[in-house]
Amino acid sequence: MTIRQTNAPVPEDFEGVRAFYDDAMADNAKVHDLIYPHVFGPDQYIGQFSDNSAEELRLMGWLMQLPAGAKVLDLGCGRGLVAAFLAREMGWDVTGIDLSLASVAAGRAKQHGVELIQGNVYEHDFTHRFDGIYSTGAACHFDAASLFARARALLVPGGRLAIFERIRLGDISAADWRKLTSDWKCPYVYTRDEYSELLTVAGFRVRHVVDTTQQFRVWQARSVEVRHALRGEIVAATSPEYFETSLALAAYEHDVSRDGLLGYATVIAEALP
Numbered sequence: 563m564t565i566r567q568t569n570a571p572v573p574e575d576f577e578g579v580r581a582f583y584d585d586a587m588a589d590n591a592k593v594h595d596l597i598y599p600h601v602f603g604p605d606q607y608i609g610q611f612s613d614n615s616a617e618e619l620r621l622m623g624w625l626m627q628l629p630a631g632a633k634v635l636d637l638g639c640g641r642g643l644v645a646a647f648l649a650r651e652m653g654w655d656v657t658g659i660d661l662s663l664a665s666v667a668a669g670r671a672k673q674h675g676v677e678l679i680q681g682n683v684y685e686h687d688f689t690h691r692f693d694g695i696y697s698t699g700a701a702c703h704f705d706a707a708s709l710f711a712r713a714r715a716l717l718v719p720g721g722r723l724a725i726f727e728r729i730r731l732g733d734i735s736a737a738d739w740r741k742l743t744s745d746w747k748c749p750y751v752y753t754r755d756e757y758s759e760l761l762t763v764a765g766f767r768v769r770h771v772v773d774t775t776q777q778f779r780v781w782q783a784r785s786v787e788v789r790h791a792l793r794g795e796i797v798a799a800t801s802p803e804y805f806e807t808s809l810a811l812a813a814y815e816h817d818v819s820r821d822g823l824l825g826y827a828t829v830i831a832e833a834l835p
């Protein structure tokens with residue numbers, strides 16, 4: 563079924579993305595580290611900024627079906643904690659790349675044994691191609707056709723690409739579209755089918771689509787509840803103003819997911835020879 567979409571894409575804005583994560587990083591990371599062990603459960607938070615528990619990330623990794631030792635790129639790796647987790651879980655040789663200076667510096671300081679590159683995935687001159695590329699919560703910042711063309715060029719034939727990302731489920735109003743695109747530095751909000759079609763055009767065969775929307779709605783609801791419950795700790799770690807900003811963002815995300823506009827899915831594809 564085609565989902566109506568009446569709003570236009572906005573251009574990619576990577577200087578905006580870098581500033582967005584660098585400026586918000588210190589406070590945002592503190593809030594994440596406080597609340598997400600309660601949102602996902604204590605053994606399910608590994609420092610990820612995406613809306614996926616460790617179990618969901620493990621499933622994505624498993625569905626990529628790459629052997630131990632595979633060379634894998636974490637595209638938009640943030641602090642690199644998902645990269646470190648999947649390197650451990652899957653036995654992969656993972657490299658992470660991220661635009662954000664603050665995120666990469668925070669990740670390197672933790673010394674979790676994964677190479678982290680600070681740069682733009684479109685511009686960085688990688689020394690080899692990869693057996694796999696995955697991206698958790700970062701694909702939203704890209705025009706998908708350009709991202710998939712770049713990923714195809716960076717993968718060996720038969721290599722796997724996985725994206726774990728928000729998806730559009732309904733026709734989004736102009737006001738919500740602005741919030742979900744320009745305000746969050748995202749060019750567009752794609753449906754599962756649009757991602758699959760664009761992957762096919764870019765030379766991939768889609769192998770799996772796993773819709774995690776039901777679980778995403780649970781995470782969104784809990785992220786609001788837990789913020790309220792931990793108000794004192796969040797204010798002490800950041801500031802009263804940042805608490806309000808963070809709560810407003812979480813409440814908005816909860817509203818749009820509860821109202822059936824936004825969902826979440828992982829799409830896994832194979833690069834055709």
Ligand SMILES: C[S@@+](CC[C@H](N)C(=O)[O-])C[C@H]1O[C@@H](n2cnc3c(N)ncnc32)[C@H](O)[C@@H]1O
Pocket residue numbers: 576579580583609610611612637638639640641642644659660661662665681682683684697698699700703
């Ligand atoms: C929501 S965060 C997700 C971080 C990480 N994947 C995680 O799950 O914790 C999205 C990240 O994508 C990065 N990013 C966006 N565009 C990028 C680009 N062109 N090259 C490298 N990183 C990019 C941002 O800097 C940001 O850290």
